[in-house]
Amino acid sequence: MNQLTLDLSPPPAPAFDTFIAERNREVIAALTAAAPPAERFVHLWGEGGSGKSHLLNAWVEHAHALGRAAIYLDARSERLPDFVREASAVAVDHVDDLDPDDQITLFSVFNAFKESGGRLLTAGRLPPAQLALRPDLATRLASGLVLEVKPLSDSDKLAALRRHAKARQLNVPDEVFRYLLTHWRRDLSSLTAMLDTLDRYSLALQRPVTVPLVKNVLQSRLLQD
Numbered sequence: 001m002n003q004l005t006l007d008l009s010p011p012p013a014p015a016f017d018t019f020i021a022e023r024n025r026e027v028i029a030a031l032t033a034a035a036p037p038a039e040r041f042v043h044l045w046g047e048g049g050s051g052k053s054h055l056l057n058a059w060v061e062h063a064h065a066l067g068r069a070a071i072y073l074d075a076r077s078e079r080l081p082d083f084v085r086e087a088s089a090v091a092v093d094h095v096d097d098l099d100p101d102d103q104i105t106l107f108s109v110f111n112a113f114k115e116s117g118g119r120l121l122t123a124g125r126l127p128p129a130q131l132a133l134r135p136d137l138a139t140r141l142a143s144g145l146v147l148e149v150k151p152l153s154d155s156d157k158l159a160a161l162r163r164h165a166k167a168r169q170l171n172v173p174d175e176v177f178r179y180l181l182t183h184w185r186r187d188l189s190s191l192t193a194m195l196d197t198l199d200r201y202s203l204a205l206q207r208p209v210t211v212p213l214v215k216n217v218l219q220s221r222l223l224q225d
Helices: 025-032 052-065 082-086 100-116 135-142 154-167 174-183 188-205 211-224
Strands: 041-045 070-074 089-093 119-124 145-148
Touching (some): 052 070, 052 089, 052 119, 082 100, 154 174
């Protein structure tokens, strides 16, 4: 099962309308509000897999649609570039993992945006006051709007998987979704990534997405890991 066809249907860009918001309506309202009077500095916190990265990317896509220069940065895998100050909207994911130099950069960006009217969205596992950051940076992040992103229930995840499959025009029976929820990683990003993998295998093997196919793919993936 190693031969895969070219994926001709890449996943759609993250968007607010593909986020299951039943428990996070306040978060969506804050991120989509027009400015002013919208809060220009927002920090999202919550457990892993709650959808924070999706929201940050959706916020950047939303800014692009409004004609704003926006950028998404992941502190886990990249440094904060100097040109970040030139954007009008910046989303910084996993601020928990900012190294000391990048903490200084983000502190500078916050101060610059306070003067210029830029918008900053950050995300981490905890509220700013509880993060292991420079006290002056933590204080700046805590001065804005701080919102918890509440985790999805299993029914929420099932709804999100259905939406993702529909967006990819992928026909998946509910028994496959339930099998994934029971036998694969529990966070939504891993679940949707596995759906994308199943889509590619389905195309390569010219087979429908069924529980037996899922079992074979999961077994192959576990052997690779």
